[in-house]
Amino acid sequence: MSVKALRQAVDSLLPSLVPVRFAAENGTAVKSPGAYTAPSDELLREAYRRMILGRRFDTQATALTKQGRLAVYPSSRGQEACQIAGVLALREDDWLFPTYRDSVALVSRGIDPVEVLTLLQGGWHCGYDPAATRVAPQCTPLATQTIHAVGMAEALRRKGEDSIAMAFIGDGGTSEGDFHEALNSAAVLRAPVVFLVQNNQYAISVPLAKQTVAPALAYKGIGYGVRSEQVDGNDLVAMLSVLTAAVEHVRSGQGPFLVEAHTYRMDAHTNADDATRYRQAAEVEKWESADPVARLETYLRGRGVIGDEDVEAARTAAEAFAAQVRAGMNAETEADPFELFDHVFAEPTPQLREQRALLASELHAQED
Structure with missing residues (x-):
């Protein structure tokens, strides 16, 4: 291979120098990145509705832990843009491999919220039918689901299906051997799988700076020959644009794709964690000013895509959904x-x- 061809091959794998974004922290539109196209207004309206519902579900699930209805709940408040964009970028026949923190994604996928919370309630099974929903059980061990996603993606390819797999993973999981084995296997097999790293800055109490000195986790894919990108994980517009492109890339047979989403876990690791022991309030406040739900609402209002009626309708629907969750979780079941x-x-x-x-x-x- 010539030096020029080698340079082109390397460049084709590299992520953007700065995370891709369409909206600033305050929700105002920024200059769109040339390589990506903004989603349609209709899709963004649907994403907004799901964001409002997902946020309300998360706060309701957190409350259920205080009432003794859940054994534990890992909140994803602040990471809704990552999870909902991931679901919207997939087709119904695609497979999703979630972590324990991705309950909002499962609800957005259309799974009964009571079934989603079965595992966190203390049930011995995941609560839903993985084969019927094409959603693997929520994975508590770090990174093991990435290997499973590669295996499923390869199986789909061998069967002649054009379905793909998407594996969610946290920044802490990228330090596990399974993650690197999954990247290498996926690249060698050219498996149709997207790896979505939700970099929420902490592996429980360990900050990102003590996990890696790489300029970005997106660069982890380069050594394995995996196309990679980094994106503002609190910008739903950017998340949906990049993930749609990633899904198209793998579905067309071009091999796996790694996306790093820069986001933040606003709440503690779980209800059993005291996050004040390892991070400062000023840090949390800084990220709360970039809240993905508020950012999307401001962005859509500014472009005239939604108005007061749309916002009120979304919030009303979310409250009704939360009431259904409460009723379902408060129903006594005979063990x-x-x-x-x-x-x-x-x-x-x-x-x-x-x-x-x-x-x-x-x-x-x-x-x-």
């Missing part, structure tokens, strides 16, 4: 204690049979 033994082994071991019989006798004694 079957024998489910403890149902899916451990295909053929129960002698020890499991003994434990099941012991439980049965204890329950029978309580009835007497």
Whole structure:
């Protein structure tokens, strides 16, 4: 390969020097990046509606933890633009591989919110049917879902389907070996998979500066030959534009694509975390001024895409949705204690049979 051809090959993989954006922090439009096209007004209106609903769902789920209805909840307040853009960029027959923090994405995908919260409530399964929804179970171990996404993407390709896979991952997950193995495997196989890194600046309490010295996480893909891009993760317009391009790239057979979204986790890691121990209030306030929901609303109002009636309608619908979530989560369900033994082994071991019989006798004694 000539030096010129090598230079062109490298340049084709490199992300933009600064994150792609269409709207400034205050919501005013900025000069559009030449390589990307803004989404249609109709799609942006739908995205806004989902953003309002997603934010309301997140605050409702947080409240449910305080009421004892959820065992834990990892809030995604501040990351709605990443998750909703990811869902909107996909088709219904595409696969989504979420992390434990991506409940808003699942709700936006159309999954019953009570099913979405089943795992976080303490259920032994994810709550929904992955095959029917084409959404993998929310993944708690860091980065393991990226390998699964590559495998699914390759399977879809071999079956002759033009469906793709998208794997969500946090900045902390990019430090895991599974992430690098997934990038390398995807590149070698030219698997149709998009890796969306939601860089919310912290791996629980570890800031990004103590995780990597790379100029951006988007550069992690270059060494594996993966096309990469970085984008303002609090700018829904930019997120949707870049992810749509990434999806088109992989669907057309050009190989995997890595997108780093620069965003921020406004709330604590989970309801069990005290974020004040490792970050300053001034930092949180700075990012709150770039709130993705407020930014999108200002941007759309400024372009005449939405008005007061649209905003009120979205908020009313979100309140009604939150009421449905509360009703669903407050409904008492009867637990079957024998489910403890149902899916451990295909053929129960002698020890499991003994434990099941012991439980049965204890329950029978309580009835007497």
